[in-house]
Amino acid sequence: MTTFHDPTKPKHVADRFENKHAAPVGSSAVVATTEEVRVTTPPEICGMGHRMKRKEDPRFIQGKGRYIDDIKLPGMLYMDIVRSPYAHAKILNIDTSAALAMPGVLAVITGKDLAAHGLHWMPTLMSDTQMVLPTEKVVYYAQEVACVIATSRYIAADAVEQVVVDYEPLDVVVDPYKALDDEVIIRDDKELKTNRIWHWEVGDQAATDAVFANAAHVVKQYMHIPRIHVASIETCGMVANYNPATGKMQLYMTTQAPHAIRTVFALVSGLPEHKIQVISPDIGGGFGGKVPVYPGYVVCAVASLLIGKPVKWIEDRSENLQADSFARDYHLEAELAADADGKIVGLRVNGLADHGCADAAANPSKFPAGLFSICTGSYDLQAAHVNFDAVYTNKPPGGVAYRCSFRVTEAVQMIERMADMMAHDLNIDPAEFRMKNFIKQDAFPYKSPTGWEYDSGNYHAALRKAMDMIGYEDLRREQAEKRARGELMGIGISSFTEVVGAGPSRDYDILGIKMFDSAEIRIHPTGKAIARFGTKSQGQGHETTYAQIIAEELGLPANDIEVEEGDTDTAPYGLGTYASRSTPTAGAAAAMAARKIKAKAKKIAAHLLEVNEDDLEWDVNKWQVKGSPEQAKTIQEIAFAAYTNHPQGMEAGLEATDYYDPPNLTFPFGSYICVVDVDSGTGEVKVRRFVAVDDCGNIINPLVVEGQIHGGLTMGLAPALFEEIVYDENGQCLTGTLADYLLPTAVESPKWETGHTITPSPHHPIGAKGVGESPTVGAPPAIANAVVDALWHLGVRHIDIPITPEKVWQALRDAGVTE
Amino acid sequence: MIIEGEYTFDAPQDLVWQALQDPDVLSSAMPGGEGFTAVGENEYEGNLNVKVGPVQGKFKGNIKLTDIVAPESYTMTVDGKGAPGFVKAVGSLKLTPDGERTHIAYHGDAQVGGRIASVGQRLLDTSAKSIIRQSLDGLNEYLKVQVAARAAATAAGASEEEAAAAAAQVEIPTYTPPSQTSVAMNVAKDVAGDLVPPKYRPLVIGGVVLLVLLILYLIFR
Incomplete structure (x- = not known):
């Protein structure tokens, strides 16, 4: 329990949040960019680069997936939750007698009941x-x-x-800027009576101020990145099954990080860790929302422990939208400086993070604002300084990394909006402006002013490709013609840099647990295999892509490899799936474990072929004698021999485990271009075209990558135009249903046009970078930039997302457009 | 949520004032209201069954009248809570005579919380207005009966006092409060009316009729 400390104490602010994340890393070679997906295995093996259909889909499309609510155990009880109608109120009394008198009600658990066991408080993943x-x-x-x-x-x-429940309402703080006044203290349980949670700075303030003092142009803008919700199809839930006879607690749970959850449960409950089994079955979408531990999980487990029977808890949709951890909710004041030639030189950001009633983000512990400091984006600038405060308000806790690597979405939204604003102000085409300011290909590995070392990139190639795909120059001509006719059309660009794959153990941990990840591969005697991972797919397609990585390395057909995740009793320890970290960490571990197996296979092959190991070379799926390829042993033959005819003195079997500690993060990037038409009468924004060029390094499965990008773009369209969690002045959530919290459907989604460039990561074993979150990160500013581009000539400089018809209509009326 | 509006009752001011202070009258005129009883001077308690969109349930409420200037104005404080949430409201009511009729203007600020606010948000405003309108209509129906009774008594040559007594004899049952279903239907009608601007209503109704005909045709062809 020593890892949990009070983050309001200033001494932690100093030593936990020191910015020391970017240490020098491996390769320094400039990486070449290609467009051709590399394929080295035949279709029957289906290694990397093959458009293999997802192995998990047959069960999903037949309704044979097994989600939490599909789990039914004999004698199972059910839990439901009484929730507060107030955002801030004292609890005077809880009368449970009427409920307990109802036939079929076994227990009503209150805070006092939990307090008797010391379980009424729990740590968040941010040590709050x-x-x-x-x-x-x-x-x-x-x-x-x-x-x-x-x-x-x-x-x-x-x-x-x-x-x-008798409540005595208290004054409510909804506005985070008001929370700074400390007139109402939300967390009076804390030693320090303040709503401030932490303060964080990164970059060189003096150098940044100097750059701004000499700058020819400065643009300044306040923006709010609104509070949103992951709104996954499956809500959260648990089946807790405590067996009093064996003392074992089985927790079937919607979690993206089963191993870390087991450890947290062990530390909080005092149950021995080997008697806790967390099973994360099929998960219907996670997106960061299933990383935290919610109170419902804890009470469900406690109920099973106390009653000795299985207990099921499933959230309904409104509970999910209103009480689960939120994402985003950053208030940013950004300033961007450029010299007389239109070259960006400096960035200054003042941020205020509205964390609700607890800092329940799931960031690596040394990064209170996540990886927001990637905010200099794809641009080569001299100096940057970021200054952040976080406060408590009367809202649910958060904020989770909703399909983004810890606050990268907020950073990209800010820098891409600012870059566009500067381009417009200087009257330079936004594409030309970006080309001029990008980090050049020969500058990689690039050291950013906020301390990152970008592993590789080729931003010019990605933007050029996107411009060619969409016909950029023609669109600008069309826009000019339409503008002359009074029609509103906008073209928006976003050239983002992501930072994913947390992360190197020296800097990255959650509650002290280092952010490595793991793979364990066992080859059976007949040449089939099972591979287990510390991550957990929630729809990413791990069962397919991990198998393809192993197929690539060992030449075993991907279809012969069973991929298993999510059961802490069988899988190796890992930190789970979020922040696009699975391929950079566990995917790398799969390749490394396969290489260990390959090394042992070489010894067995040498024994079988009666040659020296040094005389062997690898070819797709076999070790063969150099210069005499007909003398070879396939991986299947070697596997059989590993159990039937292994060399004396060697351990039998063919298996390996790898815990991969990445040397650096990976830096996927891309350029997105969006075309919108704006209805000046209603303010409606229609996305006419959207081209997304992504570079995620080497591609494991183009079909899966495209699927990820399609989904991610739709999840990027959502906050750009529709989604926002709204509270009234009393802290009442006004978006408690999907009729109020708007998600885009197929009707609102445009036809996504995708393309790629390939700039492999120089330090990743298979040159991959992670892609699941790039589109969510890159799409919102492309759409926002397009809308502002359509309205710039009318004097509109900025509209906060979500860009609803109401906001556009108002902006148009303010600009004097009346129809 | 700001609640404000005006209404004209077909009754003189004294009758309206009396009715507006009578818990029995109020609880029967208010859709979903039941068992309002006085628990102190100008303080009443009772239940209100409310249905807003998908949320329904019973609010237990306390109503307090203050700043009473008979027969012109008072301030009403409502504090209700129940399983679907809570409501807290403060409002003022002002009566002005308009010949044999009485004009009232009301203005209030209501804080609604809980499930009823988060799930029924979009319907809350219209539902509240609809319930108020139906309450006032109900009250007006009751008052018309009262006026008729008083007129009958006056015509029979009775004194003012006797007329008033006769009017008081007209028990509430002569005015039948609307059923829960009819209230809900009226709320639904008002909500739908709010969604479609008047100029498009013929189009929408026409469209619905055509759709129904099409479906019937498809079923019975």
């Missing part, structure tokens, strides 16, 4: 604390107040209505 169930007061709307355990889901729901 969060209530499991309150004993004194509630601090956000829809906070868990009590849990009902009953013999059926229906009885539990009815009993929730019978629990009578």
